[in-house]
Amino acid sequence: MLDAAILTIGDELLSGEVVDGHAAELARFLSSRGVCVRRIVSVGDAVAEIAGAVRAAVRRPLLLVTGGLGPTGDDRTVEGVARGTGRAVVRHPDAEEHLRRRLAGRGRGLSNANLRQAELPEGAVVLGNPLGTAPAFSLEHDGCLIVCLPGVPAELRAILAELLGPLLERRFRLQPRPAIRLRVFGITEARLATLLETELEAPAWLRIAYRPRFPEILLTLEAPGPEQERELESLAARIEGLLGPRVYVRGEIELPAVVGALLRERGKRLALAVSCTGGLIAKLLTDTPGSSEFLDSAAVTYSNAAKERMLGVPGTLIQTHGAVSEPVAAAMARGARERAGADYALAVTGIAGPGGGTPAKPVGTVYIGLADPQEVFVRRFSFPGWSRAAVRRVTAYTALSALRLLLLSGNPWFQPREERSSDPPPGVAGA
Amino acid sequence: MLDAAILTIGDELLSGEVVDGHAAELARFLSSRGVCVRRIVSVGDAVAEIAGAVRAAVRRPLLLVTGGLGPTGDDRTVEGVARGTGRAVVRHPDAEEHLRRRLAGRGRGLSNANLRQAELPEGAVVLGNPLGTAPAFSLEHDGCLIVCLPGVPAELRAILAELLGPLLERRFRLQPRPAIRLRVFGITEARLATLLETELEAPAWLRIAYRPRFPEILLTLEAPGPEQERELESLAARIEGLLGPRVYVRGEIELPAVVGALLRERGKRLALAVSCTGGLIAKLLTDTPGSSEFLDSAAVTYSNAAKERMLGVPGTLIQTHGAVSEPVAAAMARGARERAGADYALAVTGIAGPGGGTPAKPVGTVYIGLADPQEVFVRRFSFPGWSRAAVRRVTAYTALSALRLLLLSGNPWFQPREERSSDPPPGVAGA
Numbered sequence: 001m002l003d004a005a006i007l008t009i010g011d012e013l014l015s016g017e018v019v020d021g022h023a024a025e026l027a028r029f030l031s032s033r034g035v036c037v038r039r040i041v042s043v044g045d046a047v048a049e050i051a052g053a054v055r056a057a058v059r060r061p062l063l064l065v066t067g068g069l070g071p072t073g074d075d076r077t078v079e080g081v082a083r084g085t086g087r088a089v090v091r092h093p094d095a096e097e098h099l100r101r102r103l104a105g106r107g108r109g110l111s112n113a114n115l116r117q118a119e120l121p122e123g124a125v126v127l128g129n130p131l132g133t134a135p136a137f138s139l140e141h142d143g144c145l146i147v148c149l150p151g152v153p154a155e156l157r158a159i160l161a162e163l164l165g166p167l168l169e170r171r172f173r174l175q176p177r178p179a180i181r182l183r184v185f186g187i188t189e190a191r192l193a194t195l196l197e198t199e200l201e202a203p204a205w206l207r208i209a210y211r212p213r214f215p216e217i218l219l220t221l222e223a224p225g226p227e228q229e230r231e232l233e234s235l236a237a238r239i240e241g242l243l244g245p246r247v248y249v250r251g252e253i254e255l256p257a258v259v260g261a262l263l264r265e266r267g268k269r270l271a272l273a274v275s276c277t278g279g280l281i282a283k284l285l286t287d288t289p290g291s292s293e294f295l296d297s298a299a300v301t302y303s304n305a306a307k308e309r310m311l312g313v314p315g316t317l318i319q320t321h322g323a324v325s326e327p328v329a330a331a332m333a334r335g336a337r338e339r340a341g342a343d344y345a346l347a348v349t350g351i352a353g354p355g356g357g358t359p360a361k362p363v364g365t366v367y368i369g370l371a372d373p374q375e376v377f378v379r380r381f382s383f384p385g386w387s388r389a390a391v392r393r394v395t396a397y398t399a400l401s402a403l404r405l406l407l408l409s410g411n412p413w414f415q416p417r418e419e420r421s422s423d424p425p426p427g428v429a430g431a
Numbered sequence: 432m433l434d435a436a437i438l439t440i441g442d443e444l445l446s447g448e449v450v451d452g453h454a455a456e457l458a459r460f461l462s463s464r465g466v467c468v469r470r471i472v473s474v475g476d477a478v479a480e481i482a483g484a485v486r487a488a489v490r491r492p493l494l495l496v497t498g499g500l501g502p503t504g505d506d507r508t509v510e511g512v513a514r515g516t517g518r519a520v521v522r523h524p525d526a527e528e529h530l531r532r533r534l535a536g537r538g539r540g541l542s543n544a545n546l547r548q549a550e551l552p553e554g555a556v557v558l559g560n561p562l563g564t565a566p567a568f569s570l571e572h573d574g575c576l577i578v579c580l581p582g583v584p585a586e587l588r589a590i591l592a593e594l595l596g597p598l599l600e601r602r603f604r605l606q607p608r609p610a611i612r613l614r615v616f617g618i619t620e621a622r623l624a625t626l627l628e629t630e631l632e633a634p635a636w637l638r639i640a641y642r643p644r645f646p647e648i649l650l651t652l653e654a655p656g657p658e659q660e661r662e663l664e665s666l667a668a669r670i671e672g673l674l675g676p677r678v679y680v681r682g683e684i685e686l687p688a689v690v691g692a693l694l695r696e697r698g699k700r701l702a703l704a705v706s707c708t709g710g711l712i713a714k715l716l717t718d719t720p721g722s723s724e725f726l727d728s729a730a731v732t733y734s735n736a737a738k739e740r741m742l743g744v745p746g747t748l749i750q751t752h753g754a755v756s757e758p759v760a761a762a763m764a765r766g767a768r769e770r771a772g773a774d775y776a777l778a779v780t781g782i783a784g785p786g787g788g789t790p791a792k793p794v795g796t797v798y799i800g801l802a803d804p805q806e807v808f809v810r811r812f813s814f815p816g817w818s819r820a821a822v823r824r825v826t827a828y829t830a831l832s833a834l835r836l837l838l839l840s841g842n843p844w845f846q847p848r849e850e851r852s853s854d855p856p857p858g859v860a861g862a
Contacts, residue, residue, distance in 0.1 A: 014468040016458030017642045020451055023473070027447030037445040038480065042454070042471040049469065056487075211448045272731070278717030279710020282731045286709030289785055289819055297737035299730060300703070300713045306728035306771065310741060340737065354720055388720055 001036045002172055005057040009067035009077050010151065011044040022066050022151060029160050033174045034224065035062065050080020058085070058144040062172070064164075067151040069134040071113045081148060082121035085141045089119050094126035098135045127167065130158045138167065145171055178223040180236040185216040185255060185401055186246040186414060192217060199242055203228075206235060215394040216255065245405055245414060256284035259400050262407045263294035263344075270403075271340035272298035273311050273332040275323065276350040276366065280396045296340040301332070311335035324349050324361055330378045333369035345371040346403050350381075352391045366395045368402055370412050377402075377412050432467045433603055436488040440498035440508050441582065442475045453497050453582060460591050464605045465655065466493065481511020489516070489575040493603070495595075498582040500565040502544045512579060513552035516572045520550050525557035529566045558598065561589045569598065576602055609654040611667040616647040616686060616832055617677040617845060623648060630673055634659075637666060646825040647686065676836055676845060687715035690831050693838045694725035694775075701834075702771035703729035704742050704763040706754065707781040707797065711827045727771040732763070742766035755780050755792055760800035761809045768802040776802040777834050781812075783822045797826045799833055801843050808833075808843050 006026050012018040023040045030037050038060060043049040045068050057063045068077030082089045095118040100110055117134050120126070127136040127147070134150040136159045147164060149156055168174040184192065189212050196208060207222040219239070223232040240247045249258050263270055272282055272295075282298035285291055299310040304323055307313040312335040313328055321327045329349050337345035350366030357363035364383035369376060381398060383391045402412035437457050443449040454471045461468050469491060474480040476499050488494045499508030513520045526549040531541055548565050551557070558567040558578070565581040567590045578595060580587055599605040615623065620643050627639060636659060642649040650670070654663040671678045680689050694701055703713055703726075713729035716722055730741040735754055738744040743766040744759055752758045760780050768776035781797030788794035795814035800807060812829060814822045833843035 013455075014458055014471065015462045015640065016455040016460070016468075017640055019455040020471075024444075024447040024450040027445055029447070031446045037447075038475070039484070040445065040451075040473040044469070053470070209446065209448055277714075278722070279713030279715075279729055279731065282710030283708075283714045284710075286733070287820065289783075291709070292733050295731075295733045297730065297732050297734060297741060298710055299728065299741065300710065300726075301728050302717070302723050302726045303728060309770065310728060310730065339740065352720075389718065 001034060002062060002174065003038050003060045004030055004035045004062035004064065005038055005060050006030075006040045007050075007053050007057060007063060007065045008040070008042045008151075009045060009050060009065065009080070010042075011074075013042045013067075014044045022153075022156060025156065026064050026066065026149075026160075029164070030062075030064070032176055032179060032222070033165075033168060034177050035168075035174065045074050045076050047076050047079045047083055050077060051084035054081055054084025054146070058141055058146065061144055062168075063144055063146045064149065065146060066149040066156060069117070069148060069150045071117050071133070077148060078120055081139065081146065085121060085139060085146070087122040087139075090122050091115070091118055092120040092124060092126060092137075095120055095124075095135045095137070098126060098128050099133055102129070102133050127159065127163045129155055130162055131155045136163060175226075178226060178229040178232050180221045180232060181251055182219045182221070182236060182239060182243075182247045183216055183249045183251075183253075183255070184219050184243060184246050185248055185397055187217075187243065189217055192219070192243075195242060196239065200235070200238060202235065203231065206232070214390070215397045245401075245408075248401065248404060254284075254287075255397060255400050255404070256281075257288045259404050259407070260285055260288050260291055260294060262404060264290065266407070268294065268343040268407070269296050269340070270294055271296045271336040271342040271345045273336035273345060273347040273369075274298065274300055275302055275307075275348065276352040277348050277392045277396050277399075278302075280392055281346065281348065281399060284396060284400070296342045299336060307332065310339075312339065322361070324351055324365060324367060326367055326378045326380065329367035329369035330376045333371035333378070334376050337371040343373060344403065344406070345369075346399055347371075348395060348399050350391070350395060352388045352395075353386075354388060364391050366391070366398075368395070368399045370402055370406055372406060372410075377406070379413060432465060433493060433605065434469050434491045435461055435466045435493035435495065436469060436491050437461075437471045438481075438484050438488060438494060438496045439471070439473045439582075440476060440481055440496065440511070441473070442505075444473045444498075445475045453584075453587060456587065456591075457495050457497065457580075460595070461493075461495070463607055463610060463653070464596075464599060465608050466599075466605065476505050476507050478507050478510045478514055481508060482515035485512055485515025485577070489572055489577065492575055493599075494575055494577045495580065496577060497580045497587065500548070500579060500581045502548050502564070508579060509551055512570065512577065516552060516570065516577070518553040518570075521553050522546075523549055523551040523555060523557060523568075526551055526555075526566045526568070529557060529559050530564055533560070533564050558590065558594045560586055561593055562586045567594060606657075609657060609660045609663050611652045611663060612682055613650045613652070613667060613670060613674075613678045614647055614680050614682075614684075614686070615650050615674060615677050616679055616828055618648075618674065620648055623650070623674075626673060627670065631666070631669060633666065634662065637663070645821070646828045676832075676839075679832065679835060685715075685718075686828060686831050686835070687712075688719045690835050690838075691716055691719050691722055691725055693835060695721065697838070699725065699774040699838070700727050700771070701725055702727045702767040702773040702776045704767035704776060704778040704800075705729065705731055706733055706738075706779065707783040708779050708823045708827050708830075709733075711823055712777065712779065712830060715827060715831070727773050730767060738763065741770075743770065753792070755782055755796060755798060757798055757809045757811065760798035761807045764800035764802035764809070765807050774804060775834065775837070776800075777830055778802075779826060779830050781822070781826060783819045783826075784817075785819060795822050797822070797829075799826070799830045801833055801837050803837060803841075808837070810844060 008023050027037045041053050043053050068075045124137040124139050129135050132155040136149045139146040209220040211218040301307040304318050313331040332347035333345045347369035353363030366381045369378040406412040439454050458468045472484050474484050499506045555568040555570050563586040567580045570577040638653040640651040732738040735749050744762040763778035764776045778800035784794030797812045800809040837843040
């Protein structure tokens, strides 16, 4: 396995003003190609610090450097890398050409400030930059390939995909490893790990990565090379069999987008009727463009009067059972569907906390209701001891997951009620 | 100034599965006490790697280490720090006592797995852990104070505030520096920096940090010591004078919570009527507990039929002017306020993109309407070239900011319409 180091540069990292997302992005990029990242180092915009970090890192065969390649005086990466590798900084014709073309595309000429970005360590090879002015470049030094990348997020991503991937393939014969990403909702990370350990019978080469992104888990299965691609596929299918509907998709699509796509494909329209989650479910569903094709409306009915006025929930029902109750959730779903003339309605009423709980209905008590053309389904869920934000988020995902199951199978729940008592709260650590 | 290094430990950092938020949190903590963080290093859960990183870091007077202090075999930080400082790992009576008390509080006894957390490098001083089992500890080595902190976020935060702060004060006479945080919305970071450079006449000691958190900017003013506290205060007041209503609060409260608190204080109720932002504004307002006191309801009216049905917007108005228009925004605000019997209503209709734009109303065109007991205000905003998520977010903040101004002054806009043409889109880079 090829060893690598990552060096990120910027005073804003050392003051804590910015969280270092670039390091993680580069690490993921390298890991997915089978590179073993041994160390991530961050230093400020100071030539001596950068040079020292470069000197320490070039013992490994690969060093990725990002940040500090802009046109201002604060940007000292070129000088630092040059000093760390004992080279001069020189005007680089390929970099100048890259800048000239890039600026011409914006109808501008080369200024002196821009020309600074054409000055690179001697012997650098310009990789370019599909989106910005600062060119990425590489440098061979003592058996280490140093690659310097601009820190603008969109530029960095484009360079990784279009330039660095092919470079690593040429230089180290590295290729993206076969990988399958499963998105899982409705099981804790600990239970998922135990289940796969005891039931999967995975071969030794299989790498399983759990990436909790509350309240779901991104599960990545990785094989060392293309020879294992078919077996990887059958392992993924086995996991899908073990987890059933808890795997809601393969790939990078999020649950709200999966639900939205299902509605759109089937030409069905949805109305929402919610209280405790505020606008979260509507927000999640409309994060994806084109949501007007399936979302009619959402009634966020915080007050009891709004539940009566906007959804037709009888005031007596609220007085008798409370706003957080099975009959009210059912009436909200029914009312939303009928008033909107929609195919489906999703209703949520609950106590997100921290106040408002009672012994019978403690904080974290949530009722989810669903109405389809035939029926109204309601179930009570408990997320005790969770924060307000966590209750709201896991409620939104539980509701969307139920809607997905209803669309797919006509039954919104993972399993019949009898089994529910032993069911853990759907979700993972990290709330 | 005291130099420090930060070492974060965990395989999940090197694979990129987890973004290193701890490093930033520790860096902010140290910076706010005037410590200069020189380097942040991340290594995996391997004793040799940890030991190597510790050996390199102890040249500075302070080293904070976090991660890898749990009870499982993956947690190698104690061994790594011991090897890096040439010490044995021994059972520590204070750590055992800490564990015993913590577990007794949960009605449990000490298991062998727990006892592993009582084994520390020889000579360690136990600091404790107000929330968890893994005790934080410190170690003096060759003039360097090494402090090892558990990586569970809530525990880490409690230890910083309750244990590490006082320790740094005793050991280095470090105190939190006087600092004032202003939250700013409605100006770009570049313009803000220029304005402060040209107009503020800041003393040389003033440290200004800009932390963009789209679409707002967190502006921190910091003084080296208590002697400058009064002048710091008057500098903050001067900035508030320069920026006017663009400074929406001092401190850590976010704009939606500021608006919610204003409504609550005044005993006023709000209704929302929105389309393109989906449920985002309702979500933001209800992130804070107690929002049921001021939020009556939100009508997320994606379809034209929903605008008619839920808000009473005349269908002819939509046909004549389009759903994204000044008259429709006004009718949405008026309808929402009247139907809910609320004091105020906030309406938003716009084109978040990427589709749906026209030459007259390109993507990023948004109308914001506000109704109070006397009047309805509407204004058009343009956020051209921004992503869907950015348009929605900046729209939500612009709407909430307008509501805040309406509550405070009776006028929702920063300035009269005549001046608006030269106004930049409110917001900052990083969309």
